[in-house]
Amino acid sequence: MKNKIFTGFLLLLVFFGCRKSDYLIEGNTEFFHDDGSGTGTVTWTKTNEYILEGFVFVNDGQVLTIEPGTVIRFRSGQAENASALIVARGGKIIAEGTKEEPIIFTSEQDDLQGSLTKEERGLWGGLIILGNAPLNVSGGEARVEGIPWFEQRGTYGGGDEDDDSGSLRYVSIRHGGTNIGEGNEINGLTLGGVGNKTEIDFVEIISNEDDGVEIFGGTVNLKHIVVSGCGDDAFDYDLGWSGNGQFWLGIENDFVGDNLIEAGGGVNPVIGFPHSLPNIYNATLISNGNTGNGALAVFERFAGGVIANSISMNDPNGILLEVTDSRNDSYNQWKSGKLEIRNNLFYDVAGESGEPIFKLTGIFSAEMENEWAAYFNAGQNETGNPGIDLGSANFVPNPKITGNLSDYPNSWFQRVDFKGAFGEDNWIEGWTQLAE
Numbered sequence: 001m002k003n004k005i006f007t008g009f010l011l012l013l014v015f016f017g018c019r020k021s022d023y024l025i026e027g028n029t030e031f032f033h034d035d036g037s038g039t040g041t042v043t044w045t046k047t048n049e050y051i052l053e054g055f056v057f058v059n060d061g062q063v064l065t066i067e068p069g070t071v072i073r074f075r076s077g078q079a080e081n082a083s084a085l086i087v088a089r090g091g092k093i094i095a096e097g098t099k100e101e102p103i104i105f106t107s108e109q110d111d112l113q114g115s116l117t118k119e120e121r122g123l124w125g126g127l128i129i130l131g132n133a134p135l136n137v138s139g140g141e142a143r144v145e146g147i148p149w150f151e152q153r154g155t156y157g158g159g160d161e162d163d164d165s166g167s168l169r170y171v172s173i174r175h176g177g178t179n180i181g182e183g184n185e186i187n188g189l190t191l192g193g194v195g196n197k198t199e200i201d202f203v204e205i206i207s208n209e210d211d212g213v214e215i216f217g218g219t220v221n222l223k224h225i226v227v228s229g230c231g232d233d234a235f236d237y238d239l240g241w242s243g244n245g246q247f248w249l250g251i252e253n254d255f256v257g258d259n260l261i262e263a264g265g266g267v268n269p270v271i272g273f274p275h276s277l278p279n280i281y282n283a284t285l286i287s288n289g290n291t292g293n294g295a296l297a298v299f300e301r302f303a304g305g306v307i308a309n310s311i312s313m314n315d316p317n318g319i320l321l322e323v324t325d326s327r328n329d330s331y332n333q334w335k336s337g338k339l340e341i342r343n344n345l346f347y348d349v350a351g352e353s354g355e356p357i358f359k360l361t362g363i364f365s366a367e368m369e370n371e372w373a374a375y376f377n378a379g380q381n382e383t384g385n386p387g388i389d390l391g392s393a394n395f396v397p398n399p400k401i402t403g404n405l406s407d408y409p410n411s412w413f414q415r416v417d418f419k420g421a422f423g424e425d426n427w428i429e430g431w432t433q434l435a436e
Contacts, residue, residue, distance in 0.1 A: 032056055038091070039064045046070045046101065051108055052083055055125075057153050060090030068170070069101035073108045074124035080148070082178045084125025084186055087165055088153040089132055089193070097170035099202075102431040106174040116175055118433060119253065121231055122209035125186040126176040131165045132158030133195035135217035136240030136265070136272030142193075142216065146186035156192035161219045163195025170202045170431050177209025177231065185210035188230065194220035196243060204228075204432040211236045211262075212250070217274075219243045221412055224427060228434045229253045233294070234285070238264030238303065240274040244412050247421045248283040249395060249428065258294035260285040260312070263330070265302030271328050276303040277338055279409050283307065284388075284395055284421040287315035289348075295320045296349065297341075300361075304333035306340045309403040311347070311386050311420035318350040321372055323362040331360065331368070334375075342379035343404050345419050347386055357381075386420065393435050396422040 029049040032039070038059030044050055046069035053075040058064045064087070066072070074083040085105070087093045097103035107123035110116045116123075128144060135142055135157040147154035173188045180186065188205030189212070196219040204226040205212040212227030217239035224247045227234040234250030234257065250260045261280070266272035285296055296312045299305075300322035319341055323331040333339040341358070349357050356373035387398040403419040416423055428435045 038062050038088070043067065044070050044072070049073070051075065052085060054081070054083055055147065055151065056083070056085050058087045058091035058093055059153065060088055063092045063094065063166070066093070066095040066103050068097040068103065071104045071106070071112070073106055073110065075108050076123050076178070078178055079180050082125045082180045082186065084128060084146070086128040086147065086153065087130060089130045089156050089158070092164070092166035093129065093168070094166050095168050095171050097431070099170055099431045102170040102172050104172045104174065105176075110175060119207055119229060120175050121207045121229070122177045122179065122185070123175045125178050126188050126190060126208065127173055128186070128190040128192070129165050129194055129198070130154070130156035130192045131194040131198065131218060132160040132163040133193045133218035133220070134159060134161060134240060134274055135193055136274055138268055138272070142239065144190060144192045144216065145184060146180055146190065148180070157217060158193060160195055162197050164197035165194050167199040168201070168203050169199065172204040172206070172431065172433055173208070174433055175207050179209070187211040187214040187236075188227070189213045190216070191218060191220050192216040194218040196221055202431070204428075204434065205230065206433050215241045215243070217241055221245070223247055225249070226428055226432055226434060227251070230257055232257065233259045233262040235260065236262040236264075237278060238276055238301065239266065240272065240276050242274050242277050244410070245278060245280040246282050246413055247427070248280065249421045250283065251286040252288035252292060254288050254291040257288055257292055259296070259298045260287060260294070261297040261307070263297065263299045263303035263305060265300070265330070267301070270301050275333070275338070276305060278305045280305065280307045281309045281408065281413060282403070282416065282419070282421050283310040285310065285312045286390065287313065289314045290316055299330035299333070299339060301330070302328055302333060303330050304338035306342070306409070308340065308343050308407055309419045310344045311397070311401060312344060312349060313347045313386070313388070315349050318357040318359055320359050320361050323360050323364040323368065329362070331364070331372070334372070340379065341375070342381065343407055343419070344381045345386060345401055346381065346383050349383070393428070394426050395428070396424060396426050400424065
């Protein structure tokens with residue numbers, strides 16, 4: 001009788017006292033369902049397999065470390081049954097893979113041996129990171145889209161520009177974007193109020209149902225980012241993002257995708273401070289040509305920023321700038337010198353068929369339209385063939401397209417003498433699914 005009581009006590013202790021959330025371990029596979037306790041401070045290793053079900057959080061004060069070569073898979077599901085990994089405000093993720101051993105987030109259906117095609121989307125949620133950096137919303141805080149309203153851990157924003165949510169390096173996020181409600185999908189990588197001490201470098205988002213990367217405010221910087229085959233925008237920012245971006249590749253599939261860059265300002269109020277004024281250099285943006293309705297870049301709701309030393313291709317609409325009242329709109333940000341499109345190369349874009357590459361949307365006069373169209377030349381932009389072979393997944397121009405070595409705004413940027421995301425090194429090889 002004593003042995004039975006002791007055994008029962010041990011089982012109760014294991015089940016109730018020792019878990020941080022609901023785990024089930026079978027061999028080297030760990031199944032995880034968050035009971036509210038989050039992941040805990042823990043290290044996930046490449047010798048194990050991880051399958052996450054539902055919304056799994058790294059809670060405030062917890063640190064999730066993921067070793068190189070680790071694969072994290074997510075259960076399929078829609079609406080309240082969607083699966084995603086969310087780093088809550090005050091939590092950290094340290095996911096530092098290598099070129100030889102990237103960290104992969106993907107669907108449970110993906111055996112990494114061809115069970116899923118590159119084009120399959122919406123099979124799970126996505127990776128969401130929330131921080132304490134500033135937003136331009138009333139009250140300085142917001143609730144992230146894609147997470148049920150009752151989940152308090154979905155709050156983000158604060159006053160710390162130097163907030164640190166951890167690091168992502170050599171990470172591939174595949175086949176996500178499941179729908180949690182009407183018109184409410186999860187982005188591949190969502191960054192809400194993330195600060196500039198967070199390090200994001202060499203990250204791929206491929207075949208997400210919604211946006212590839214969406215940035216809601218904050219000061220985070222992003223370098224070496226690959227977005228391909230996503231159902232909506234490649235890159236989307238608003239709510240006062242004021243960080244930096246360099247070496248971005250955005251590429252759309254035929255009949256799939258909207259804008260390569262969708263730039264928004266505030267929501268309530270539109271002109272809220274801080275303004276959306278990021279610096280984006282050395283991007284390569286390849287649209288879906290005449291098979292889609294989007295643009296290379298759309299600026300609206302008082303958004304500004306800089307796009308420079310970049311290459312844009314294969315788009316019928318060009319760069320669109322919204323006009324509302326010429327005071328609280330993106331047109332005014334351009335007139336005030338807070339929106340610049342300069343030193344870029346365009347190929348097979350609207351203007352080469354006789355239309356202007358720079359266009360206005362909204363309510364505007366012919367004089368305003370002509371002035372914005374003429375800025376194409378005033379900003380030292382040009383047209384020409386970059387010599388990129390789209391069929392080979394090699395996006396290195398041939399020959400190299402010379403850029404402006406001195407045209408970088410701060411020391412975070414790597415100063416390079418070429419336009420676009422690639423000089424001589426095809427840096428997507430070896431770790432991205434796009435390059436396989």
